[in-house]
Amino acid sequence: MSNERLVTVTVNGERRSALAEPRTLLVDFIRHGLGLTGTHVGCEQGGCGACTVVLDGELALACCTLAVQADGATLQTVEGLAPAPDRLHPLQSAFQAEHGLQCGYCTPGMLIAADDLLRRTPDPTEQEIRSHLSGNVCRCTGYTGIVAAVQTAARNLRAQATETRGVTAS
Amino acid sequence: MTTRYVGAPVLRVEDPAFLRGRAAFIDDIAPPRCLHAAFLRSPHAHARIVRIDTAAAAALPGVHAVLTGEDFCDELPFTTTIATRPECKTGTRRLLPLDKARHVGDPIAVVVADSRYVAEDALDLIVVEWQLLPVVTDPEAALLAGAPLIHEELGSNDFAHITFTAGDPDGVFARAPRTFSKRFHFGRTHAAPLEGRGVVADWDATTGKATVWTSTQMPHLVRGMLAGQFGMPETSLRVICPAVGGGFGLKVQLFVEEAIVPLLSRRLGRPVKWIEDRSEALGASGHSKEVVMDIDLATDDEGRFLALRGRYVGDGGAYLAHPWTSLIDPLCAASFLPSFYDVQDLAYEVRTPFTNKCPSVAYRGVGWTPGQAAREILIDEAARALDIDPVELRLRNAVPDGIPYRSATGASYDGGSFQGAIRRALELVDYDGLRERQATLRAEGRYLGIGVSPFVEQGGWAARIAAVNGFPGFAYLDSASVSMEPDGTVTVAGGFQSNGQGHETTMAQVVADALQVPFESVRVLQGDTDTVPYATGSYGSRTAVVAGGALLRASGDVRAKLLRLGAHLLEASPDDVELVDGLIRVAGTPSRSVTIKQAAAAAYWGPRPDDLDPALSATRSYDPPETFSNACVVAVVEVDARTGQVAIERLLVVEDCGTIVNPLIVDGQVSGAIAQAVGAVLLEGLPYDEHGQFRAATLADFLFPKTTDLPSVEVDHLETPSPVTEGGFKGMGEGGLIGGPSALVNAIADALVPLGAGASVVRTPLRPCDILELIDAARAAV
Structure with missing residues (x-):
């Protein structure tokens, strides 16, 4: 298409460029332009949170954002969560341990939203967890395992932080 | 046999791929040169197509084809019926x-274009001239003489009219000391998996072979039905099912889009992809569970159930679900009219008319959900009229635990914990304490409600369970294979299709125990008809029972060969060796042993007995006898009489699915199904207006239960292994959505009793506006 333009983003720490039409949704750009298919499309109506990503430090619905709006921005997607190819992020481990996923379709958006919560609120109450994740629909779990997973991850991350501080201090 | 994995909360092996965003769902399938399809859908409920002008759409740059019904004239229509039920008509549906x-x-x-964006641009350029026709959206109105006909060739909208009588219900009703009646309209629901439907097809005209990727719960059935549709051998069609983003029964149908997309690929010589958008999913995939029911109960003065009658009118929608038909709701509801209550005199009548609404399809719990709701709310009302505690009334009529029982509708229960589950649930919620608290709160003008919903759940849908549900005369072939590789690792393959249930984990647990090998050494293959043995898929709480049973049988065959190989290596008699914990050893002399790995290597490279067929592989099938899980759901809610809001305080489930494969997964299934029950009762509804216009086409109208809509679900287990199935598995998964809605409906009705509106709960959904209406009506009546 003649009206395509180059959109450049820093995604998961890597500078990437791809073509997008002015009307291309950010989620389509991420999935098909950048090949990061971990971010899912659930509704294209802003109603389910499956496409949740971090855009310049804030949670964003990539289905209700245009790719051109993200030109020059910093993005984080689920692919950027794990610290290493052979290691899971504590949130990811906790989701496995607490059976916080079944079909896995909502999981990337759910993890991104939960990570955002724990960065801001390391020791959230159940109500804070439920409130923060209320924009992310899971049709499989009834959220019981998800809430438990975020609680577990919060605990493990706090313990990790204490350990790190201890190591630094000594 | 030593059990190490069955029964243990083994973490799911499939999780890391999902957690890292590496799992491939249908929209992640992207063959080179793939084109994209989009469908033009009717904006009208019932309208004749006078003319379609596709010229402008076809002329749009990037558009490869614009096709209408005329272009599919030569293709077979879908032909749907229940051949073994003479009461059924046969429905046909053209692809377009x-x-x-x-x-x-x-x-x-349908438009095919370079991108979905261009395809949707082209949809806007198609001009259709419509002639509006009279509309019928009410299933009972659809049965009246003179109703608009949805399918003129059938002569009426009545797809099936089925009646059944056991004993002498009318005689019992005439003589009974007490009779109670309830009319209940269970509202429309939607399985609404977060990932909608989707199909990718690549038809190679030079070889005549086609590959179809589809988000389904039944790859082999899709292959068989499509091969028949296209007149090609099943071996020429490969159906691949990638990760499925939720199914819940919706993806147990074959949809016309799944037939159309391969034909587009054949026609254009390129791969074609269609991914459903959310509005299509909500309005044009399948709705479920809308049944209008009239239930009568006869009792003696002590509340002993004497007879039941039920009339079930299911709203079938515009087309038959293929292949199950619209009977999947009302007939399943009727077949379980007595549940586990000891009633031998009963009658039911089932009808399932076509209407100008989205087709009715299977959704977790199918018709058992509305049937349970109607029966159980009537039981609560009878309890209030008899002044007997509603739970006590149920216990008085429940069949005893642990013994076989044959229901009046012909179901052979294999022994459950019907009463035990109720008692355990009462204990866990402190039922007496709750009733006291309810009384205290009522005195303060607060409305706490308690709903208790015990239920029996068919397990392992296959030939016998299908027959019990009114679909007799069909055999099911569900096979699975177990192969031990030369290094002692194991490959399991089957036509089951996980759509979130974790079969890669649970099936590996079953086989690891049966072969006494480490869980980590077992891999599970599914989702590709070219590589896994035939099975009809995953639905109806069946995989643990059916596939688990087939795998136990196949593992038994492999195990027998391992024992012979081990005995040969040990120079012992096969009768004297045993397989324990990765070793084949001489019983009583554990020091004489070989590893399974050594035995496996011996099968491939020797030494081995001359008369042994060394193939360490077996494919077996299982079409199980009837088996039934049971459970009891308790819902505690508080209704705000000023706003109509329902706050859910507790949701507790005591379930008994026989031998548990993985309690983590069972808990997850229960919790998820309960959340769907919350959606069905408090949030959904999928309304149509009087013109048949659909009023819930976005997620602003159709509300999913969210984190803030329900508390964590509490799950407790009883374990009464089935005496009749392989492994004692009974099957579960649907139950929470069978028992959940009636627990919630009864809890709300219970809360409304002091407001005079308890008995006026006659339908779902019960949104705040609906509850306020009930309260206002009750106040106006006094």
Whole structure:
């Protein structure tokens, strides 16, 4: 298409460029332009949170954002969560341990939203967890395992932080 | 046999791929040169197609084809019926209609273009001239003489009219000391998996072979039905099912889009992809569970149930679900009219008319959900009238635990914990304490409600369970294979299809125990008809029972060979060796042993007995006897009489699915199904207006239960292994959505009793506006 333009983003720490039409949704750009298919499309109506990503430090619905709006921005997607190819992020481990996923379709958006919560609120109450994740629909779990997973991850991350501080201090 | 994995909360092996965003779902399938399809759908509920002008759409740059019903004239229609039920008509459906649209969302034309964006641009350029027809959206109105006909060739809208009588219900009702009646209209629901439907097809005209990727719960059935549709051998069609983003029964149907997309690929010589958008999913995939029911109960003065009668009118929608038909709701509801209550005199009548609405399809719990709701709310009302505690009334009529029992509708229960589950649930919620608290709160003008919903759940849908549900005369072939590789690792393959249930984990647990090998050494293959043995898929709480049973049988065959190989290596008699914990050893002399790995290597490279067929592989099938899980759901809610809001305080489930494979997964299934029950009762509804216009086409109208809509679900287990199935598995998964809605409906009705509105709960959904209406009506009546 003649009206395509180059959109450049820093995604998961890597500078990437791809073509997008002015009307291309950010989620389509991420999935098909950048090949990061971990971010899912659930509704294209802003109603389910499956496409949740971090855009310049804030949670964003990539289905209700245009790719051109993200030109020059910093993005984080689920692919950027794990610290290493052979290691899971504590949130990811906790989701496995607490059976916080079944079909896995909502999981990337759910993890991104939960990570955002724990960065801001390391020791959230159940109500804070439920409130923060209320924009992310899971049709499989009834959220019981998800809430438990975020609680577990919060605990493990706090313990990790204490350990790190201890190591630094000594 | 030493059990190490069955029964243990083994973490799911499939999780890391999902957690890292590496799992491939249907929209992640992207063959080179793939084109994209979009469907033009009817904006009208019932309208004749006078003319379609596709010229402008076809002329748009990037568009490869614009096709209408005319272009599919030569293709077979879907032909749907229950051949073994003479009461059924036969429904036919063209891939795209030639004559008229029958519901809002009915596909009328399809565009194929370079991108989905361009395809949707082209949809806007198609001009259709419509002639509006009279509309019928009420299933009972659809049965009246003179109702608009959805399918003229059938002569009426009545797809099936089925009646059943056991004993002498009318005689019992005439003589009974007490009789109670309830009319209940269970509202429309939607399985609404977060990932909608989707199909990718690549038809290679030079070889005549086609590959179809589809998000389904039944790859082999899709292959068989499509091969028949296309007149090609099943071996020429490969169906691949990638990760499925939720199914819940919706993906147990074959949809016309799944037939159309491969034909587009054949026609254009390129791969074609269609991914459903959310509005299509909501309005044009399948709705479920809308049944209008009239239930009568006869009792003696002590509340002993004497007879039941039920009339079930299911709203079938515009087309038959293929292949199950619209009977999947009302007939399943009727077949379980007595549940586990000891009633031998009963009658039911089932009808399932066509209407100008989205087709009715299977959704977790199918018709058992509405049937349970109608019966159980009537039981609560009878309890209030008899002044007996509603739980006590149920216990008085429940069949005893642990013994076989044959229901009046012909179901052979294999012994459950019907009463035990109720008692355990009462204990866990402190039922007496709750009732006291309810009384205290009522005195303060607060409305706490308690709903208790015990239920029996068919397990392992296959030939016998299907027959019990009114679908007799069909055999099921569900096979699975177990192969031990030369290094002692194991490959399991089967036609089950996980759509979130974790079969890669649970099936590996079953086989690891049966072969006494480490869980980590077992891999599970599914989702590709070219590589896994035939099975009919995953639905109806069946995989643990059916596939688990087939795998136990196949593992038994492999195990027998391992024992012979081990005995040969040990120079012992096969009768004297045993397989324990990775070793084949001489019983009583554990020091004489070889590893399974050594035995496996011996099968491939020797030494081995001359008369042994060394193939360490077996494919077996299982079409199980009837088996039934049971459970009891308790819902505690508080209704705000000023706002109509329902706050859910507790949701507790005591379930008994026989031998548990993985309690983590069972808990997850229960919790998820309960959340769907919350959606069905408090949030959904999928309304149509009087013109048949669909009023819930976005997620602003159709509300999913969210984190803030329900508390964590509490799950407790009883374990009464089935005496009749392989492994004692009974099957579960649907139950929470069978028992959940009636627990919630009864809790709300219970809360409304002091407001005079308890008995006026006659339908779902019960949104705040609906509850306020009930309260206002009750106040106006005094």
